[in-house]
Amino acid sequence: MNDHLLLGIDTGGTYTDAVLFSEASGVVAKAKALTTRHDLAVGISGAVEAVLEQARAPLSAISLVSLSTTLATNALVEGQGGRAGLVMIGFGPEDLKRDGLREALGSDPVIFLPGGHDVHGSETILDMRALDEALPHLAREVSSFAVAGYFAVRNPAHEQRVRDRIRAMSHLPVTCSHELSSRLGGPRRALTTLLNARLVSMIDRLIGACEGFLERRGIHVPVMVVRGDGALISAAEARLRPIETILSGPAASLVGARHLTGLDNAVVSDIGGTTTDVAVLDQGQPRLDGEGAVVGGFRTMVEAVAMRTFGLGGDSEVRINDRGLKAAIELGPRRLQPLSLAATQHGEAITAVLERQLRSAHVGRHDGRFAVRTGLPDNLASGLQAQEQALYDRIGAVPMPLDGLLTSTPQKATLDRLVARGLVHICGFTPSDAMHVLSRQNQWNAAAARLGAELAARIKDGSGKPLAASAEGLSDLVVARLTRQSAELILSACLAEDGAAIDPAVSLAVDRALKRQDGIVSFSLALDRPLVGLGASAPVYYPAIAAMLGAQSCIPSDAGVANAVGAVVGQIRASVTVFVTMPEEGIYIVNGAGINRRFLKQKQAFDAAREGARSAAFAAAQANGASEPVVTVREEIDAPEIEGSRKLVEARFIAVATGRPRMARGHL
Secondary structure (H helix, E strand, C coil): CCEEEEEEEECCCCCEEEEEEECEEEEEEEEEEEEECCHHHHHHHHHHHHHHHCCCCHHEEEEEECCCCCCHHHHHHHHCCCEEEEEECCCCHHHHHHCCCCHHCCCEEEEEECCCCCCCCCCCCCCCHHHHHHHHHHHHCCCEEEEEECCCCCCCCCHHHHHHHHHEEEEEEEEHHHHHHCCCCCHHHHHHHHHHHHHHHHHHHHHHHHHHHHHCCCCCCEEEEEEECCCEHHHHHHHHHHHHCCCHHHHHHHHHHHHHHCCCCCEEECCCCCEEEEEECCCCCEEEEEECCCCCCCCCCCEEECCCECCCCCCCCEEEEECCCCCCCEEEEEECCCCCHHHHHHCHHHHHHHHHHHHHCCCCCCCCCCCCCCCHHHHCCCCHHHHHHHHHHHCCCCCHHHHCCCCCHHHHHHHHHHHHHCCCCEEEHHHHHHHHHHHCCCCHHHHHHHHHHHHHHHCCCCCCCCCCCCCCHHHHHHHHHHHHHHHHHHHHHHHHCCCCCCCCCHHHHHHHHHHHHCCCCCCCCCCCCCEEEEEEHHHHHHHHHHHHCCEEECCCCCHHHHHHHHHHHEEEEEEEEEEEEECCCEEEEEEEEEEEEEEECCHHHHHHHHHHHHHHHHHHHHHHCCCCCCCEEEEEECCEEEECCECCCEEEEEEEEEEEEEECCCCC
C-alpha cells in the first residue's frame, strides 16, 4: 500500500472507536472496543489492534494519529471531575455570584489574593501571603489548581507568579486563565479555568494511555487531538488546555458527517452512551458559538461548534416517577453502566442478585441497581469526607447491589457524591438494555437485561397498576420515551437556531404535532433538511426519530465511527488576538500574546500589534503540529468621533493560522 494511512481514535463513555483512513480511498478498516475507564489503554489497544488486523497494513504505513473524545464533555455534563483549588487575584467574594461561578465551584476551595491589573496592563501590588498559608493544607485536598487574575489577558505577570509559587510548593498541575482565552470577563474566564483544572488529570490519562500504547507497538508518529471547534491541536497542547477538548467528540462527528455524507445542509444528531449532540450544517459549514461553548449548564470561554449537548444516550439512567396516577418515564442525564454490559463482565454477580430480587414478593426501592468502582487511581480519591471514604471502602471492583450497600437514606446522597467525583459507577437498566430485550441489539448479556426489565415492570403507579405487563412492554415504553425525548432535543436545537422561543417539551402544539393527533385543527411539523444520525446505535433509533420529525433519515454506513473519521480529516487552526489601547493622549499600549509594549505613535503600535498577532498565530499553529500554516489577520478598531476628532478606545488584531498536520517523516 503506497498511500499513507491516518489512524483515528475516538474514546467515548462506552466505546472506543478506531479507523484507518486513506486520503485516497476513505475508510480502510474500522473497529470498536469497550472504553476501559480504569485503564484507557486497554480499550484503545483493543480497537486499534482490531483495525490493524483487518487492514493487514504495515505499521510503517501509519503517518499520523488523531484522537477525539467525549470524556471531557461527559464529565462536565455529569458534574464529574477532579477536585480543584481556585485562586482569584484582584477579585472579591461577590465576583463568585457572576456567570455561574459559585455553582460551578461547589465545595471546591477558593483563595482571594490582592493584586491584578487594569485594562492597560498596569498592576496593583500582588500579596501572596494567604496563598502561602493555605498551600500546605490545600495541596493534600485537591488534584490541581486554577488561577484567574483581574485583567490577566492584558498582563499575565501575576498569574504567572502565582502559578510558579503553587508548582514549587505543591508540584500539582496549574491552569492560568490567560492561557485559555484572550477575552475579557473575569468570572467567566475563572469558570473556564476551574473546569479546565478539573479535567487535567482525565485528559492526561487519556493521552498518556494512547501514547503509551503507540510506543509499545512501535508507532512513532505525531499525535493530534480534536478541539471543540473541530480543529486539531498537538497532544502536548491538549494536555495543557484540556478544556479545549470539550465538544471534541461532537465536533469530530460533525466534520466526519460532512465528509461521509457529502451533504451541505443537514441536521446532525450523534447519540452516544451518555449524550446526544445536535448541530446544524449550513452550506457545508458548522456554525461556531461566538459566546463560548455551553456544557453541563455552564457557558465557557471555549470557542467551539454551535453544538447543543444533552444528557441523553443509550446508557442513560431510566428514572420512573411512580407518584402520579400514571407512572412517567424520564431518561438521563446521568449515565449508568447497562445491566447487560455489567453481566457480560461480571456474570453471576449481576444475574444471581437480579433473580433473588425478582423472587421477592415486594418491590425494593434499590432493585436492579449496583455500585462498582470505576478504577481511578487512589490519588484522585483525595479529599473525601469521612462518610464518603467509609462507603467508598466498601465498594470494590465487583458490582455490589445497592440493597446491601445502602443501610440508611443519607447514604444515597453520599453515593451520589462518589459518582459525581467519577470514582463509582452505578449499574442499572438503560435504553441499551431495552434494545437487548427487544432483540435490536445483541452485543451484551440479554438475559440480564430481561431480568432488569422484569424488575422495572413490577413498579406500580399511583392507581396500583404495574408499569408494564412484560419485559417487552416495559422496553417498548423506554424506547418510545427515548424516541420522543430525542425528537424534542433535536427540535429545541433547531428552533434555537431559528431564533424561535418555543420549548418543545412543554408546548401543547408541538405535542399534538409529534403525536400526529387528530382534531379539527391539525398540527404538523417538519425539518427543512435531512436528519443525519450518527453513533453506533443510530440505525436502531434514528429512523423512528426522523419519522416523528417529518425528516428524511440519513445514516451513513460508517455512522458508528464518524468521530474517528472526523478526527483525521480536520485541520489545525490557531487564533491569537493582540490589543491596542490609549490610556492617555499620545500613549498607545500593546497587550496580548505575551506582548506588553508602549508606543508614542498609533501607526507603530498598530504595526507591532499586527506583526505580533501574525507571528504568535504562526508559532501556535506550528506548536500544534501544522506543517505549513497560512495566516490571515483581521482588524477591529473602535475609535468613535468625539468633538470632531477620532479617539481610540480599543483596536483588536486577530490572526488565524491554519494548516494540515505534519506527517511522520518518510510518509509524505
